[in-house]
Amino acid sequence: MTQSPAVRTVGPRGPVRLGDRAARTLTTELARHHGAKSALLVGVDAESAVLAAAIEALLPGDTLTVVPADGTGAAQLRDHITAQGSWVADRLRVVDSVGEADPADVLVLGQPLTGTADEARSTLDGLNKYLTDGGVLAAAVPALPGMTSGATAELERQGALFGVGADLVLRNTPPVRVHRLRFTPADATVAGRLGPAYRPSSVPLTQNMHIDSNGVAAAGIALGLAALTRAARPKSKLWLLPALAAAPVAAFFRDPQRDVPDDESAVVAASDGRVLSVERLRDERFGEQEFLRIAVFLSVLDVHVNRTPVAGKVVDYFVVDGGFAAAMKPAAEHNVAAYTVLDTARGTVVVAQRTGLIARRIVQRAPVGALLAKGERLGLIRFGSRTDVYLPADAAEALVGPGDRVLGGASVIARWL
Structure with a gap:
């Protein structure tokens, strides 16, 4: 029986966890695919935010195979899934190891990679054979320097070779970058069955209006200049110029939802x-x-x-x-x-x-x-x-x-x- 690839989730600076926003980003490829599809989720437990996001993304006709994290019993996961009701239980299957899983259209690594470059490469090499032709593998790594022993650099390298998208998730502890990799070519016609991808780096203002990350950065720079100006010249009103500019600069980068x-x-x-x-x-x-x-x-x-x-x-x-x-x-x-x-x-x-x-x-x-x-x-x-x-x-x-x-x-x- 093939064991699940080992994934170390404790980096040099402590444990790395995936919150709701990172989980939604990891499962975006599953959520945006409107046609029937198969998915493989590796390395989760019953409390995993990634498991919850994957279940939420399921559509009629989808199937999801779940591989428990190291030290997590498959029986506990099965009980958790059964408690979700028949609609979920009929579409999910829990296996003891990844070797029991069939190739899937979407493969999600439910834990961040925090080890060495060799460990990250070994994990990805062990998983990509469980992808169908044109399938996508999603994996997260810490985005801050020194949080891994080489895994981040390896994912950047793999992204340059096989990447079809990457997102920075700042609202996570610590921030992570999610890479989506495709190791074999995909048919262009598949795009017709996709919805627009979820993008976590834009900031929602209302239900229908976001600000692009470029606008957030530009407004932050303007406010920073205002703070520095006021600190340097507290009796001057010059700080009002960059402070008042922050709002229109951010508005330039508005990103409305469109039907x-x-x-x-x-x-x-x-x-x-x-x-x-x-x-x-x-x-x-x-x-x-x-x-x-x-x-x-x-x-x-x-x-x-x-x-x-x-x-x-x-x-x-x-x-x-x-x-x-x-x-x-x-x-x-x-x-x-x-x-x-x-x-x-x-x-x-x-x-x-x-x-x-x-x-x-x-x-x-x-x-x-x-x-x-x-x-x-x-x-x-x-x-x-x-x-x-x-x-x-x-x-x-x-x-x-x-x-x-x-x-x-x-x-x-x-x-x-």
């Missing part, structure tokens, strides 16, 4: 803003075919979080150097731009994030190999800018024209023929 259309033929806007142009063109970087390009200008007052217009798999990402002309001007065609290339069921789709006169920083959060749902957050551009969506011209019809206002992830800008 993404269920219509499979709908292509949604990649950003908020005003449509600049709709044109057919060719771009040899993306193939010989003709594309339909829809360009949208974002003013400094628009939401700057960018979203994917269609479901697909990231197959390429590159940045082209250039200038910083005003984004609404024709010269912006030659500005610095980041291109995310998606493989979709309808062909190649490209999202271009362009800088502007004020915008000088592009953030893109979707690594090559990631599967993105329609309307999922892709990244953002800091201050006024432009996004372009390239669609196969023979497969799509534009539904907007120059001057139209659109909302990222919600407005339908085109329809598949």
Whole structure:
């Protein structure tokens, strides 16, 4: 009988535990997959927040196999699951060791990795054979320096090779980083069955409005400058300038919830803003075919979080150097731009994030190999800018024209023929 991989959860500075927010982040791949799927949860006990999050994420048709943590009896776990009721008990199976489990679409390591690099590598190597083709393994490591003996560095290395997403969870003791790894390629069509991924680093203000982590950091810097100014010059009112700037700076990075259309033929806007142009063109970087390009200008007052217009798999990402002309001007065609290339069921789709006169920083959060749902957050551009969506011209019809206002992830800008 194959034993479960050993996982050390006590680092050089003491035990590392996973709270509710980290648990939800670990199980995000399970929660966002709308189709029937199989999951394997390794190293939990009855009180585990990760087990509770996995149970909450289950949908009809899902199955979940649970492997107890070292020193935890399988009988105790079975009793706990039975107490959840027949709906849960019918979908969960407890096994004594991972060797008794079948390969799963999603594998979650229920305890953080805190040992050496060799121990972390051995654990991952022992688990990835329990993944189906294209399956995802989720694991957490402490995010603070010195909290492990090499496991954090090993997960960073594995993430560079196989990573399809990573999230920093600050609201945990200590903070952890959750890595999602895919060791074999996934079919791009699977993206059509996914919902947008949960992102823990944004800060909720209301049920429908969040602030992106970049905004939290920028507002924190402004308040820090205010505090330093007041300490240095207590009789001066100069500290009010950065203090009053904190709120509008944070508001610039607002990240509202959006209702993404269920219509499979709908292509949604990649950003908020005003449509600049709709044109057919060719771009040899993306193939010989003709594309339909829809360009949208974002003013400094628009939401700057960018979203994917269609479901697909990231197959390429590159940045082209250039200038910083005003984004609404024709010269912006030659500005610095980041291109995310998606493989979709309808062909190649490209999202271009362009800088502007004020915008000088592009953030893109979707690594090559990631599967993105329609309307999922892709990244953002800091201050006024432009996004372009390239669609196969023979497969799509534009539904907007120059001057139209659109909302990222919600407005339908085109329809598949």
